[in-house]
Amino acid sequence: MEEKVLAILAALNPDVDFTAETNLIDDDILDSFDIITLVGELNDTFKLDIGPQHLLPENFNSVTAIINLIKKLQAEG
Amino acid sequence: MSLTSPVFFLFLIITLFVYFTVPGRYQWLVLLVASYLFYAVAGIKLIFFLLLTTVTTYFAGLLLSRWKNKTRKKWLLAAVLLFNFGLLAFLKYYNFAIAGLNLILAPAGFALPSFSLLLPLGISFYTFQSAGYLIDLYRGKYQAETNPAKFALFVSFFPQIIQGPISRFDQLAPQLTAPHALDFDQLKYGIQLMLWGYFKKIIIADRAVVVVNTVLDNFTSHSGSIIAFAVFFYCLQIYCDFSGGIDIVRGTAQMLGINLRENFRRPYFATSLADFWRRWHISLGDWMRDYLFFPLSLAKPFYKLGKRTRKLFPGKLGKIIPTSLASFIVFFTIGIWHGANLKYIAFGIYNGLLISFAIVIEPYMKNFLQKVQINPQGRFWQIIQIISTNFLVFIGRYFTRAASLGAALQMLKKTFFFFQASAINSGALLDLGLTKLDYLLVLCGSLIILGVGFAQEKGTSIRKTLEQKNWAFQWALVMVTLFVLVVFGIYRQGFIASEFIYQQF
Structure with a gap:
């Protein structure tokens, strides 16, 4: 799962080392346009339904946070 | 009141x-x-x-x-x-x-x-x-x-x-209902912030407005360069009026022990138009993002549109079309919110188009910079970006200040085709309602704001720096600011502190 998420992130911005960043949103590394693209890709890849209510900084600040969100949504089914 | x-x-x-x-x-x-x-x-x-x-x-x-x-x-x-x-x-x-x-x-x-x-x-x-x-x-x-x-x-x-900032319930409500003991630090910080706000409003905005109104309410009788000068003053006015007002609001709340969110983060240091709108009226921008832009972009029709455009236009363009459309709707809404006037709609379209355009050309820009060996993270390129962003914001201000869309276009036409640089001379400038002293105050005030902003951009906390000085210096600074405000502000003949611009929205 992590590899897939990293690949999606790398397509957004190849210059960022996403494994090291823990403040992707708070440091403005990902802007709102990136978030929308990211959510679209995550929804497609993992068959999820990420909605506006999930778009909180704490869900997208790091790769770990993103993976946790995916797992949470998959568990909710 | x-x-x-x-x-x-x-x-x-x-x-x-x-x-x-x-x-x-x-x-x-x-x-x-x-x-x-x-x-x-x-x-x-x-x-x-x-x-x-x-x-x-x-x-x-x-x-x-x-x-x-x-x-x-x-x-x-x-x-x-x-x-x-x-x-x-x-x-x-x-x-x-x-x-x-x-x-x-x-x-x-x-x-x-x-x-x-x-x-x-x-x-x-x-x-x-x-x-x-x-x-x-x-x-x-x-x-x-x-x-x-x-x-x-x-x-x-x-x-x-x-006039805001537009707060979130989970951030504000607990503070409002919690007990607050009298805290001299909070009181002091609040007063400092309020004084800073009054400085922006009374010393700069209330002076700049004189030139703005004199020229732009009657722009047909002025040359392009004077119009540009007045629009530049309008940029100063609107920033000092709105951010000054917010400083006063936040300072007042802080004296009560309540921290309101920031609404401005030195927008004149923005490196792109999108960056500018992330630094200007932040609480409205965040509101629009969370409650309009996100739900719109993630709505089914937009999602389907995205799938189609990605097929039609592989690469960045295809991905960006539905998101750009959503951001257009946001800018359109912000425009309409400012007032029922075509000029605001034009202002929305202007910003939406430029921001989308910047995203589409980003990869080409990167290639170009690599070819001419300019470091996109370097100081030189950053300065170019700041200047060009300020220029785009400046042009956008023609729309918001003009009485109508027609007037805005005429003002722009005069600026670009009938500039007449020679019209800007000391005689003409002193004919716009301000004295030499007024201009000097606006200039010094703006330089102080710029200097403070520059230090803050570098990560310096002005508050902490002041804190390290001895109490005599701190008091002297408060007294000097008060003195400047009283002498050059409120009680100066002919000037009445005007209402805040954003109060009307």
Whole structure:
């Protein structure tokens, strides 16, 4: 799962080392346009339904946070 | 009651005194009474509209927290939002719409009556704030406030009701209802912030406005260079007026022990137009992002459109079309919110187009920079970006300041095709309502703001730096600022502290 998420992130911005960043949103590394693209890709890849209510900084600040969100949504089914 | 009026100071002193005298558990009641008193001074009848929003939002909030059925919740949310935004739109645009309808109806001999509707103070700001609360409840972010009086305080909190910042319930409400012991540091920081705000407003904005109005209310008789000069002053005016007003609001709240969110982050250092809008009126931008842009972009029609455009245009363009469309709608909404006028719509389109364009050309720009060996992270490129962003913002300001879209285009035409640089000379400038001393004050004031901004961009905390100086220096600084404000501000003949621009929205 992590590899897939990293690949999606790398397509957004190849210059960022996403494994090291823990403040992707708070440091403005990902802007709102990136978030929308990211959510679209995550929804497609993992068959999820990420909605506006999930778009909180704490869900997208790091790769770990993103993976946790995916797992949470998959568990909710 | 204007934030620059002596009545406000008296009101604030009494409020502070009572607030810090009563037991902590009653402090929020003092704030509620003060907030409604403050509102009543603006117009006692207008409290009706404030109450209408408070009551509808309060009960809808309770139901949204209680109900489990998603469809029911959705309908309730839609109905209450429609009601409150409908009220805002009605009060804001009724006469504009009637004037338009009457134009159409005139040949048939009909005429609808127009009313002199007074816009309730801060209606946009408390409506946005209440709507955000409801949407958060719908999304299950937190539980509804059950105490109606505490909720009423969240909607009406007096310093911020005039022009924001638009706060979030989970950040503001707990602070409003918590007990606050008198804290001299908070009091001092609050006063410092207020003084900084008054400095921006009274020393710069209230001077710049003289040139702006003299030239732009009668722009046909001025050459392009003088118009450009006045629009530049308008940029100064609107920044110092709005951010100064917010500083006063935040300073006031801080004296009460309440921290309101920042609304400006040195926008004149922005490196792109998108960056500018992330630094300007931040609380409105965040509101639009969370409650309009995100839901729109993630809505099914946009999602489907995205799939189609990605097939049609592989690469960045295909991905960006639906998101750009959503951001267009956001800018359009912000434009319409400023006023029912074509110039605001044009302003929205101008910003939306440029921001989308910047994203599309980003990869090409990167290649170009690599070829000419310019480091995109380097100082040189950053300065170029800051200058070009300020230029784009400057052009955008023609739209917001001009009386109409037509006037804005004519002003732009004059600036670009009939510039006549020689028209800017000391004789002409001194004919615009300001003296040499006034210009000097505007210049020095702007340089101070720029200097402080530069230090803050570098990560310096002005507050902490001041803290490290001895108390004599700190007091001297406060006294000098007060002296400057009194001598060159409030009591200077011929100048009356004007209303804040954003109060009208």
